[in-house]
Amino acid sequence: MHNIRDVDVVIVGAGLAGLAAALELKKKNYSFMVIEARNRYGGRLHSIKTDEGVTIDLGAQWVGTNHKRLKRLIADFGLHTTPTYTKGKTIFQVCGKKRNGKGEIPPLSPIGLLDMLNLKRKINNLIKQIPAETPWTSPVAHELDKQTIDSFIQTNMFSQEGRSFYGMVVEEALCAKLYEVSALNLLWSIKTTGSGNYLLEAENEWIVEGAQVLAERIAESLGNSIVYHSPVEQIIYDKDFGIVHTANNCWKAQRVIIAIPPNLSARIKFSPPLPAQRVQLSDRAGLASVTKMIFVYEQPFWRKDGLNGKVYSDQAPVQLIMDSSPPHGRKGVLTVLISGECARLMGTLEASNRQQEVIKALVYFFGSKASHPQSVYEKNWSEDEWTRGGYGTHFATGVLTQFGTALSEPVSSLYWAGTETATEWRTYMEGAVQSGQNIAVEVISTIR
Ligand SMILES: Cc1cc2nc3c(=O)[nH]c(=O)nc-3n(C[C@H](O)[C@H](O)[C@H](O)COP(=O)(O)OP(=O)(O)OC[C@H]3O[C@@H](n4cnc5c(N)ncnc54)[C@H](O)[C@@H]3O)c2cc1C
Incomplete structure (x- = not known):
């Protein structure tokens, strides 16, 4: 048995979400440990310098106009x-x-452009009815979650050009075929950006400087409170504590923030086993x-x-x-x-x-x-x-309405973060930061 070290909070994952949560805990003087599987910080951020001396991003790169939390961090850590x-x-x-x-603006025929404009209007009307926090409670949730994006486009667009162009843009954004993903998932993702325009x-x-340098600077500011090369293998938990095991170490905390994509949480052994709803969600959550x-x-x-x-x-x-x-x-x-x-x-x-x-x-x-x-x-x-x-997790038909609540619902002392749980810009870096900052505030409010 390894020595058990005590902290207020253990954070699993040193991606942007885990690091943003850690920063908040540090500001409020809570003790914490970030446990990272890789030998580096940043997760889906991965910058390298080429032989020609150019910095390139092999992972996340672009920042949007209204990615306000991300931009604040970029400025706070002296990046440009x-x-x-x-x-x-x-x-x-x-x-x-x-x-x-x-x-x-795509050079489509007037019909194609009209079709695109119509679709935008329809989507903007539909997303008014979708709450970013709980899309599965929307009055249009079931209807949308029964359809793939492909059938949504076929039903709501009339020109071949419009369908082809919009379909291509969405396929690229999701990295998936239009018939693999639920229309509710698409509209929810658009909702979390504010509107199709912001996309x-x-x-x-x-x-x-490279997106990963932001993770590097945050990680440096956290001092010795991060360990690398340490995949979390098991978490034993009840309502008052979690004990987090890696191959060589073990930490006990009042709260555990799991800041990894849901497909990877399925690879950790939980004792007692997680509720069925959460297990079934993460089993359906491959990227x-x-x-x-x-x-x-x-x-x-x-x-x-x-x-x-x-x-x-x-x-x-x-x-x-x-x-x-x-x-x-x-x-x-x-x-x-x-x-x-x-x-x-x-x-x-x-x-x-x-x-x-x-x-x-x-x-x-x-x-x-x-x-x-x-x-x-x-x-x-x-x-x-x-x-x-x-780039991030997207769900097939029927998953969000049946299992969506388990995406961010805490389980005893376990709390979920990561861009997949964000209510603003989910699957983007901004979403990762929002999820990390929010979960830290939520966890702090429960610590004795
Ligand atoms: C190719 C690519 C391009 C992208 N481009 C953009 C872009 O231009 N703009 C944008 O905003 N977003 C982009 N994204 C999305 C963006 O990268 C993510 O939204 C964001 O980085 C997710 O951060 P996260 O902290 O939620 O998750 P992650 O970055 O996945 O962090 C999770 C961390 O947990 C660790 N981990 C996993 N399992 C365990 C375990 N068992 N024990 C310990 N640690 C564990 C992982 O190693 C990882 O470091 C892109 C993504 C990819 C892949």
């Missing part, structure tokens, strides 16, 4: 954001046609497939051709491309997001073949200069043991 490069045309590849457009602003800027690939060039050559580096595509193998060139502009960086089915299929190729496939697509969009990147970096998040997919 840079606006996403938007000068020039965006390339849209919809229904097999490649066209240039302005900003986020268009979710990628307005990014952290120059979808995503690979992020980054191509570094001598220069952002596409800018001279009047392109802003952004591509939306409904053709394999890429769904979204963004310009992530450093603000000094002396290197060109294209970030490619390969999601859902493409990520699964591309994952079966050798790395060099996969990269060649994507380079072919880059040449198609940006011309022959794209054929010779100086270097390529990639991360398949489905292969990452401590995330198992991306």
Whole structure:
């Protein structure tokens, strides 16, 4: 038996949610320990420096205009954001046609645009009836949770172009097929952003130093209250305490905050076993497939051709491309997001073949200069043991209305956090911060 160390709160997971919770506890002078499985902080944040000296993000990167909590942390920890490069045309590849457009407005026919506008209006009306905290209690919950996003789009849109474009954007955002995810899940996620309009602003800027540096700075400020390389294997709990076991250590706390995605909580042994509702929820909570690939060039050559580096595509193998060139502009960086089915299929190729496939697509969009990147970096998040997919958790039909309450309902001394539990910007970094800050306040109110 290991020595049991006592603290007020144990936090499982040093992602943004766990770190944000820890910061709040520190401010209020509670004792805590953050226990992290990986040998690093940040979870789904993963920044590296390339051989060319450019910082790139293989995980979360973009910050939205109204990600207010995240922006406060970025400022408090002395980091900086840079606006996403938007000068020039965006390339849209919809229904097999490649066209240039302005900003986020797709160059669809007037019918296609009208269809998009109608859908937006319908969604904005529907989300008024969906509470961000408890979407399953909405009067429209059951109707929406019976439908996949695919059938929702088929029912509520009338043009092939509109369906194709909207479907592509949503598939990219969820990293999943439209027929895999419940329409309630989609509308709830939109609700947590405030409205469909804000979604268009979710990628307005990014952290120059790298998103993971925010996690690094927070972790440093917490001193010795974090342990790494320590997957939590078992939690023994009752209403007054939790005992958290790793292979080599053990902590006892009045409260335990579990700040990991629900699919991973299913891998921890709980004694007594968790309520059936929670077990069944986490068994249905796998993350979808995503690979992020980054191509570094001598220069952002596409800018001279009047392109802003952004591509939306409904053709394999890429769904979204963004310009992530450093603000000094002396290197060109294209970030490619390969999601859902493409990520699964591309994952079966050798790395060099996969990269060649994507380079072919880059040449198609940006011309022959794209054929010779100086270097390529990639991360398949489905292969990452401590995330198992991306970007966040989305639920199939019937899950939220049957098991949704268990997502954030405490179980005795156990409290759930993580972006999946957020009521603002769920599945984004902002959601992770909100969930961590809120759960810390809730837990503090229960500590004797
Ligand atoms: C490729 C990719 C791109 C993304 N892009 C963006 C973006 O541009 N903007 C944006 O806002 N969001 C983006 N996201 C989403 C964003 O990364 C997440 O919403 C956010 O980082 C989640 O933080 P979290 O703390 O809730 O969870 P996580 O970051 O998953 O943290 C959970 C932590 O718990 C640890 N853990 C798991 N199990 C155990 C265990 N048993 N014991 C101990 N520790 C454990 C994990 O190692 C991890 O460190 C992206 C995600 C991915 C994968």
